[in-house]
Amino acid sequence: MKPFEAVEGVAVALIEDNVDTDAIAPLDVGRRPDYARMLFRRRREAERGSPAGFVLDRPEYAHARILVAGANFGCGSSRESAVWALAAFGIRCVVARSFAESFRLNCLRNGLLPVVLAPDDGAALERLVVAAAGTRTFGADLRSQQVTAPDGSAFRFDIDAHERQALLEGLDDIGLTLRFLPEIEAWEKSTRESAPQLQVLAKRPA
Amino acid sequence: MARTLVDKIWDAHRVARRADGRDVVYVDRHVLHELHGPHALERLVETGRAVRRPDLTFGVLDHTSPTSDRSEVARVSAESPLMREMRSGAERFGFRLFDVDDDEAGIAHVVAPELGLVLPGATHACPDSHACTVGALGALAFGCGTSDLEHVLATQTLAIKKPRPMRIRLDGTLTSGVSAKDVALHLIARLGVGGASGFAVEFTGMLVDALSIEQRFTLCNMAVEMGARTAIVAPDERAIAWLRERPYAPAGATWDRAAAAWAGLRSDSGAVFERDLDVDCTDLAPQVSWGTNPSLTVGVDGRVPDPADAPAAERGALERALAYMGVTPGTALQSLAIDRVFIGSCTNARLEDLERAAQIVRGKHVAPSVRAIVVPGSLAVKRAAEARGIDTVFRAAGFEWHETGCSLCVGANGDLGSAGQRFLSTSNRNFESRQGPGVRTHLASPETAAATALRGFIADPRLVVTR
Numbered sequence: 001m002k003p004f005e006a007v008e009g010v011a012v013a014l015i016e017d018n019v020d021t022d023a024i025a026p027l028d029v030g031r032r033p034d035y036a037r038m039l040f041r042r043r044r045e046a047e048r049g050s051p052a053g054f055v056l057d058r059p060e061y062a063h064a065r066i067l068v069a070g071a072n073f074g075c076g077s078s079r080e081s082a083v084w085a086l087a088a089f090g091i092r093c094v095v096a097r098s099f100a101e102s103f104r105l106n107c108l109r110n111g112l113l114p115v116v117l118a119p120d121d122g123a124a125l126e127r128l129v130v131a132a133a134g135t136r137t138f139g140a141d142l143r144s145q146q147v148t149a150p151d152g153s154a155f156r157f158d159i160d161a162h163e164r165q166a167l168l169e170g171l172d173d174i175g176l177t178l179r180f181l182p183e184i185e186a187w188e189k190s191t192r193e194s195a196p197q198l199q200v201l202a203k204r205p206a
Numbered sequence: 207m208a209r210t211l212v213d214k215i216w217d218a219h220r221v222a223r224r225a226d227g228r229d230v231v232y233v234d235r236h237v238l239h240e241l242h243g244p245h246a247l248e249r250l251v252e253t254g255r256a257v258r259r260p261d262l263t264f265g266v267l268d269h270t271s272p273t274s275d276r277s278e279v280a281r282v283s284a285e286s287p288l289m290r291e292m293r294s295g296a297e298r299f300g301f302r303l304f305d306v307d308d309d310e311a312g313i314a315h316v317v318a319p320e321l322g323l324v325l326p327g328a329t330h331a332c333p334d335s336h337a338c339t340v341g342a343l344g345a346l347a348f349g350c351g352t353s354d355l356e357h358v359l360a361t362q363t364l365a366i367k368k369p370r371p372m373r374i375r376l377d378g379t380l381t382s383g384v385s386a387k388d389v390a391l392h393l394i395a396r397l398g399v400g401g402a403s404g405f406a407v408e409f410t411g412m413l414v415d416a417l418s419i420e421q422r423f424t425l426c427n428m429a430v431e432m433g434a435r436t437a438i439v440a441p442d443e444r445a446i447a448w449l450r451e452r453p454y455a456p457a458g459a460t461w462d463r464a465a466a467a468w469a470g471l472r473s474d475s476g477a478v479f480e481r482d483l484d485v486d487c488t489d490l491a492p493q494v495s496w497g498t499n500p501s502l503t504v505g506v507d508g509r510v511p512d513p514a515d516a517p518a519a520e521r522g523a524l525e526r527a528l529a530y531m532g533v534t535p536g537t538a539l540q541s542l543a544i545d546r547v548f549i550g551s552c553t554n555a556r557l558e559d560l561e562r563a564a565q566i567v568r569g570k571h572v573a574p575s576v577r578a579i580v581v582p583g584s585l586a587v588k589r590a591a592e593a594r595g596i597d598t599v600f601r602a603a604g605f606e607w608h609e610t611g612c613s614l615c616v617g618a619n620g621d622l623g624s625a626g627q628r629f630l631s632t633s634n635r636n637f638e639s640r641q642g643p644g645v646r647t648h649l650a651s652p653e654t655a656a657a658t659a660l661r662g663f664i665a666d667p668r669l670v671v672t673r
Contacts, residue, residue, distance in 0.1 A: 017523055018399050018499050022637040029270050029618050031244065031287045042639045072400035075433060075499075076635060078335040079242070080351035101404050101435055102335060102351065105366075109353035162227030171226065173353065174255070177361045180222040180230050184363060187221045187232055195218075197456035197464045198234045198328055201261055204457055 002111035003170030004142055007092040009065030011129045011138035014055055019069060020076035021103060025085040035088035038081065056089070060134030064089075066147075068129045069096040074103025083110045093140040095147060097122055108163055111170060113142055121155040128153070142167055208476035210371045211440050212406045215346040219329050221363060228365040234328040235262055236358050237314045240288040241269040241618060242333040246356040247295035256299060259362045263301035264323060265292050268313045269618040271306050271611035273581050279306050279609055282619075299359075312584025312610045315339035315427065315552040320586055322452025326441035326468040331358050335430045336552050336634065342422035343449065344441030344471060346406075349430065369435035372405035373479040376413035378488030383667035385562065386421035387554055387632065387651035389413070390428035391493035393485065395503040403433030405481065408473060413487055414439055419448040420558040427553045428634055431500040440472040492667055494539050495636045495649040497527035502636075506654060506666045510537040530638055531646045532626070539664045542648070543575065545627040547659040548641075549652050550581030550608075551615035554632035557587050559652045564599040566656035566670050572604035573662030578655075579606040581613040605659065614641055630658045 026041050040056055047054040055061060067086065073096040074082055083106045086094065093113040107114040117125060128149045129138065136150035142164060147155045165171075192199040209217070221230040236259075238246070243265060250257065257263055267289050272278040283289055283306045296303035304310035310317055314332050318324050319340050326344030330337065337349035348364055350357075358364060376389060394401070407429050414422065422439050429437030439445070446465050449455050456464050491505035502524075504511065512535035513524035528534065533542065549555065549563055560580065572578045580600050582588035588610055591597055597607045613621045615633035617640070623629055625644025632655050636647035650658070653667035660670065 016526075017520075020499070020635075020637045022635065022640055026639065027616060027618055029241070029288065031291075042643060045643075072403065072433065075399055076335065076431075076637060078333070078349045078351050080353060083351075098400065098403070100400065100433060101369075102349065106351040106353065109351065160227060162225070166226045173365060174253075174357050174360045176224050176226060177230055177357065177363055177365050180224070181361075183222045184230070184232070184361065187219075191232075195327070195464065195467070196460050197325060200460075201454060202457075203453050204451070204455075206453070 001109065001170045001172060004092065004111045004113050004167045006139065006141040006143065007065050007113070008137055008139040010061060010063055010134050011066040011068055011132065012055060012061040012064040012134065013068045013126055013129045015068070015070045015126055017070040018072045018075055021074055021079050021082035022076055024074065024082040025079060035081065035085045039085040039089045058134070064134070065092050066138050066140055067091050067094045068126055069094055071097040073099050075100035078102040078106070080106045080110070083107055083112055087112055095122070095125060095140070108167065109173060111167065113140055113167060115140060115147060115157045117147065117155050117157050124153070125149065125155055208474035208478070210473045210477040210479065211344070211408055211438055211471065212346060212369070212371060213477070214471065215327055215329065216368050218327070224365055228367055230363045230365055232329060232363050233331045233358050234325070235264070235318070235323050235330050236362070237264045237266060237318050237323065237332045238355060239265070239269055239314050239334065240267045240292045242352045242355055243295065244288055244291035245352050246359060247291065247299070249356050250299070250359055255360045257301055257359045260300035262362065263359065264318070265296055265301060265303035266312065266314045266317055267292060267306050269612045269616060272619050273608035273611045273613045273621060276609065309585060312586065313552045313555070313612055316556060316583035316587065319343055319423070320452065320584060322449055322455030325449070325455070325464070326445060327471050331364060336427055338429050338434065338436045339423050339427040339552055341426040341436055341438035342419060343445050344439060344468065346438060347436055369406035370404055371479045372402055372407045372481040373483070374407055374409050375411035375482070375484045376409060376487055377411045377484070378413055378486040379416065380413070380487060380490065381668065383653050384490055384492055385651050385653060386417055386424040387428070388490055388493045389487055390425050391495065391500060391503045391649060392487070392490055394428065394432045394500045395493070397432045399431060399499050399501045400433040402429065405434050407434045407437045409437060409439050415442065418558060419445055420556045423556065424553055428500070431634055441468045443469070492651060492654045494654060494664055496531060496533060496539060497524070498530050498636055498638050500634065500636060500649055502527055503649070504539065506539060506664065508539060510535055510539070512536065540666065542628060542664050543662060544630045544658055544664060545576065546623055546629045547576055547578040547655050548581070548614040548629060548631040548633065549579070549655050550583070550613050551633035552583065552612070553634045554652050555581060555583030555587065557590050559632070560587070560591050560596055563652035563656040564596045566653055566667055567603040567605065567660060568599050570603055570660050572659045575662050576659050578604065578659040579608055579614070581608040582610050585610050617641055630655055630664060
C-alpha cells in the first residue's frame, strides 16, 4: 500500500451530510473505468449548466489535495471505487465531520488519510477553506497529527496509533495477516473438531 | 463476564491480534460477486497468491445479470468481461461459481442462506454492504470493500475491529399489510442514516421473535442504511428449522450437534450494550420514503415535511432532496403518481415477499400508466413462485415477470429508468440517480408496491381488500 506521511495543497469544501458512495463514484460496470472521471460524475454533469458548476469542476480546485466534508461522509455502498475515484482525482486526505465506517476503512486500505477534527476546530477549518477559495495551501501531516491552514493555525487530530503506523509505513495488509498463518491453521484444525460444520462443507445429494 | 451474541461469535473466530490492533477473524463462508470479484482475483494473480480456502468460497453473478429474458441472459453472460473473469477465476483458483444458468443462480444475500451457506454462530463475508442481511440466521456477517475481499481470498480471515454493541428491541404486533420493511424504514427515519454507525445491531423482542425468517432478512438487510456495520438476530427454533436440509447445511450427527449448540446461542442476560433502543411497532403505518436517503421517510398516510420545521443545519439537504424528488412541502404522498413499480432486490424478493404482494394484486390490474416488474431474488425463488402460480397472478394483473438478479436496485445490468420518472421500489436505496440518472425513487414494502401498482399513485396496502 502507498504510505501516507503528509500532504500539502489546495483544500476544497463540500459541506453536505450523508454524501453517499453512489454520489462519490457512480456505478461503472466497465472493467477498467476512468476513476478520475468517475468522481462525482453525475453531480458534475447535473451542475455543469449552473452558474458556478460543481465545486470540483471549478478551475481553482482542479488540483485539490484535501477534501473537507460533512457528517457521515461515504455512507451507503461499501464500494472501494469511491476511494479510488478520490485518489485518482488527487485527493490524499478527507477531513469530515464524521465518516461511514466502510468508507473510512477503505481509505486506510488505500493510503488516503481520513481525519475527524474536534467540532470547533472542524468548523474553523471549514470557514478557512471556504474563505481561501482555492487560492491558498493547506496541509495535513500524519506525523504531527495536524491539519494546518495558511494563516498558521493548526488543528490537532486523533487517530488510532495502529492505523497511524500502518498508514505511515504503507504496510501490506495481507502480509500483516499472513504472519499469523500458523495460528490460522491451528484454528482450522481445532475447529474441525469442535464445530466441524464450519470447516467441512459438503453438498447433500439432491 | 456477560457477553453479547456478537462477542461470542467474535471470540470463537478470533485467531490473533495484529500489530496494528486489528483482530484476525476467521471467515467461515465467503461469497463474492462479479462487480468486485474480478478486480480482487486479478490482484491475487499479480501478487502470486492463491485462494486459501476455495472450498469455503463461492461466487455469484448477480449485479450485472440481465433479467428481461433467458436469451438476453445467455447473450450478456457470453460477452460480459466481468462474468468471464469470474469464471476463469473460479476455474483457476478452484472455487464454486453459481453461474447464471445454474440452479443456484441469484442474488448473493438470497442464495447464500437458501443454500445453507449461512449458519448460526458462523462468520460470513461478502464484498457488498448488504451482507448484513444474513445476520437474520444468527451469523456474524461483514460487508467489505475490494481490498478486504482480496484479504479474505488470500487468508480466509478479515482483519477488523469489533463493532460496538447496540440492541434494538422491537415489540408490538404488525397489522395486516405492514411488514418488516416498514419497521426497518421507520427505524432508519428515527435514527438517521448514520444513527447506528460503527455498531453491530442485535434485533431482539417479541416482534422479532414473531417475524418469519424471510422478514428477518429484510430487517437485517436494511440495518446498513442506518449505518450499522452489521446486524444479527439470535438463532431460535424457527431459524434452525428453516435451515434444516438446506443443500449445504450440515447433516446427520454434525447437524444434531450443531443445532443443539445453536439453540443456546444468545446474548447473556447481563450483557452490556452501549446503546439500547426499545421501539413498540403497534399501529405502525406502512412507510414510504419521500427524499434521497432512506431516513427521509414518513407513513404512507403522511405528507412531505417542510424544511422550515427542521433544524437550520439540515434545511439545505432537505431542500435539495425536495428539488431532486420534484415534491413540495405538504404534498400528500398518496397524491404522487408513479411511473414504475419494482418488486425485487436482496431486501424484498424472497418467496414470502412475492406471495404477500401477489395476494394484493390477485384478480386486479395494474394502472394503465404504470410499468410494474417483479424480479425474483433467486432462480429457486422464481421456480418456487411459478410452482405456486404466483407468476400467473402477477402476469394476469399486468406485471412483468423477470429472471433473477439485482436489476433495478442498482441498475448495473442496464435496468434503469429515465430522468424525472417516479419509481416505487422495494429495494434499499433511494439515493440520487440510483435507479437511473434523474430517477426519483420511493422506497416501500412489497405490499405497498403492489397496492401502488394497482392505483397508479402511492397507495396504502391496508386499504386494498384482499381475498
